[in-house]
Amino acid sequence: MLTTTNFLHYTQWSGIATLAFAALTALAFILKWGIRFRLVGTTGFMLVLTGGLFALSIVPLSRAVIPGAGKYTLVYDNGSTQAVITTSSKITPTQLEATLRQAASNLFSYGRSGTREDDNLTVRARTIIHPEPGISVPVYLGEVKRSLVSHQNSPVTVEIYTDKLAQLSKPTA
Numbered sequence: 001m002l003t004t005t006n007f008l009h010y011t012q013w014s015g016i017a018t019l020a021f022a023a024l025t026a027l028a029f030i031l032k033w034g035i036r037f038r039l040v041g042t043t044g045f046m047l048v049l050t051g052g053l054f055a056l057s058i059v060p061l062s063r064a065v066i067p068g069a070g071k072y073t074l075v076y077d078n079g080s081t082q083a084v085i086t087t088s089s090k091i092t093p094t095q096l097e098a099t100l101r102q103a104a105s106n107l108f109s110y111g112r113s114g115t116r117e118d119d120n121l122t123v124r125a126r127t128i129i130h131p132e133p134g135i136s137v138p139v140y141l142g143e144v145k146r147s148l149v150s151h152q153n154s155p156v157t158v159e160i161y162t163d164k165l166a167q168l169s170k171p172t173a
Contacts, residue, residue: 007057014053018046064105069098072125074107081148082122083107087141089127089168096165097158100125100144104156112148120145129168139164 021043028036070091076084085103087096103123112121124143128136142161147154 004057004059007053011050011053011057014046014050018043018050021046064102066098066102066105068095069102070095072099072103074103075126077107080113081120082124084124084126087125087127089129091127091141091168093160093162093165096125096142096160100142100158101156104144104146108146108148119148121148127168139167141165141168 021039025036025039025043027033028039033039070087072085072087074083075086076082083103085099087099091099100123103125104121107123108121122143122145125141126138127141129139130136140161141164143159145157145159
């Protein structure tokens with residue numbers, strides 16, 4: 001996996017290439033080469049590429065890894081205070097708690113805006129059961145709430161719906 005150190009290294013090489021293209025563009029204007037305006041575009045592209053690589057070298061790209069967490073898929077996210085993930089129907093309560101904690105950590109972003117009434121990110125976990133052939137029913141298994149204000153010291157509240165988890169173990173028709 002690429003780290004911020006890798007991107008910093010790529011930024012340095014891209015910066016050197018940008019300076020080389022800028023020098024080549026200046027030379028093209030002095031000598032009135034026919035490709036001088038194409039070199040201006042190439043130099044501009046290299047500036048944008050270097051800026052993007054620099055931004056990736058600042059922002060950490062790592063995700064939280066919570067031991068025991070299962071796989072999940074993000075199915076709804078309003079970009080603010082609510083998100084819904086889907087999990088396997090064979091998930092255990094301990095796996096569900098770890099999965100909810102991991103999803104809450106991974107979905108946290110300083111760009112999310114809370115409302116005055118609710119400054120918490122709420123992530124709900126659901127799965128799909130099939131009580132009869134041709135019928136699919138979503139079942140919400142639990143939710144986690146965490147503060148949108150602070151990432152490091154915010155309390156994480158996990159609520160597991162044990163009655164809904166019990167539905168999963170019942171045999172279907």
